[in-house]
Amino acid sequence: MSTQGRKMKVAIIGGGIGGLSLAAGLVKQAHVDVHVYESVSEYKDIGAGLALHMNATKAMDQIGPHIKKAYFERALTMAEEADEEMSTQVSIASGPNTGAVVAELGRAKGRKTVARSDLLAGLKALIPSHRLHFNKRLVSIRERPDDTIDITFKDGRKKHVDCLIAYDGVHxxxxxxxxxxxHPATYPKNHDGWQIYRTMLPTDISAGVAVRGARSPDQTTTLPLRPGDFESYTPSAQAIVRLIALDTSFSWAISDHDPAPFYSRRRICLAGDAAHTSLPFAGQGAAQALEDAAVLTALFRELAPPSASTPPSPSRRSSASSSSSLSFSSDDEQALPSPDPGHLLPLLFQAYDHTRRPRSQKSRRDREGFRAVVRFRAGWVRG
Incomplete structure (x- = not known):
């Protein structure tokens, strides 16, 4: 089915931070008809606070200033002064090297943090309500001979689209x-048996230093808290243990994927956690999803039909300049046929894969180092 003379139908599966950011960028493009399909019935006030690093805020700006504005309107400055430099440090909580800083990341000025639910609310407000569909769990995909796609949801509803972008998470x-x-990289794995315990506490009892740690390098099972288990830990670490012990009911295992050999095929592509699930050791999960959205937004912009009201992109201006030696007589002059934008979608996604897969998988390898530090794996922590 040709997309000439009509808008391109783009389906985004998953309405998390990455999916909503991409949608908020694409709704600004007149040649795109974008819809987001989210599996949950409504957003709930759960999830960690996010401290987004500079690459994330730059990606927001590239998607559109309105994305960055939604973040900054809801984020809180972590430091007392806007120009104060801060970083995340990993230190040893017990033993002969107690207090030693073994890793540091994210050193920057003006770092901000935002509740995930607040950022989702801000991004949701940027998307017309008729383009955001809840309770839509994808159950099947069928690619047609003309490369368009039929998608079916659990409620029986079907949609026919020109392309599919998956922000549908780790599963x-x-x-x-x-x-x-x-395929060995299809399903998430928890190689080290990580379990996350998270709860929300009043600041009057939780204000202080956030500490993560492990009791020993070979710890692979959950042990009950007993008096004396953590008596050798620093006071700040003991305070965190006491706070966690108040409520251990909200916990889950965390996983990541082995690297995928590709992120796209024909008119379907993976993004965010669906492409490169992140363990929370380097603060890059949401940032990488935003970088995906920034690249995709820029690529879709290149598919816009030429318009008198829309100046050509730098790449198009360059192309036009290189063709300026061509000339036609007034009798023979005709507009050169432009390619069907739909036929360019596989090339668009190949360009996305070429750009994002190496960088996002490098980010994953970097997180392996931080994971080893947090787990006190031999060879990474010396002393």
């Missing part, structure tokens, strides 16, 4: 479809 249906059920 991605689209990733399983693209890689296949038997």
């Amino acid at each position: 991605s249906t689209v990733r399983t479809y693209l890689l296949g059920a038997n």
Whole structure:
């Protein structure tokens, strides 16, 4: 089916931070008809606070200033002064090297943090309500001979689209479809048996230093808290243990994927956690999803039909300049046929894959180092 003379139908599966940011960028492009399909029935006030690093805020700006504005309107400055430099440090909580800083990341001025639910609310407000659909869990994908796509949801509803962008998370249906059920990188893995305990506490009892740690390098099971278990820990670490012990009911295992061999095929692509799930050791999960959205927004912008009201992009101006030696007589002059934008979608996604897969997978390798530090793995922590 040709997309000439009509808007391109883009389906984004997953309405998290990455999916909503991309949608908020694409709704500004007149040649795109974008819709977001989110599996939950409503957003809930859960999830960690996010401290987004500079690459994340730059990506927001590239998607559109309105994205960055939504973040800054809801974020809080972590330091007392806007120009104060801050970083995240990993230090040893017990033993002969107690207090030693073994890793540092994210050193920057003016660092801000935002509640995930607040950022989602801000991004949601940027998208017309008729383009955001809740309770839409994807169950099947069918690619037609003309490369367009039929998608079916659990409620039986079907949609016919020109392309599909998957921001559907660590348990991605689209990733399983693209890689296949038997591919070793399809399903998430918890190689080290990580378990996250998270709760919300009043600041009057929780204000202080946030500390993560492990009791020993070979700890792989959950142990009950007993008097004396953590008596050798620093006071700040003991305070965190006491706070966690108040409520251990809200916990979950965390996982990541082995690297995927590709992020796109024909008119389907993976983004965010569906492409490169992140363990929370380097503060880059949301940032990488935003970088994906920034690249995709820029690429879709290149598919806009030429318009008198829309100045050509730098790449188009360059192309026009290189063709300026061509001339036609007034009798023979005709507009050169432009390619069907839909036929360019596979090339667009290949460009996305070429740009984002190496960088996002490098970010994953960097997180392996931080994970080893946090777990006190031999060879990473000396002393």
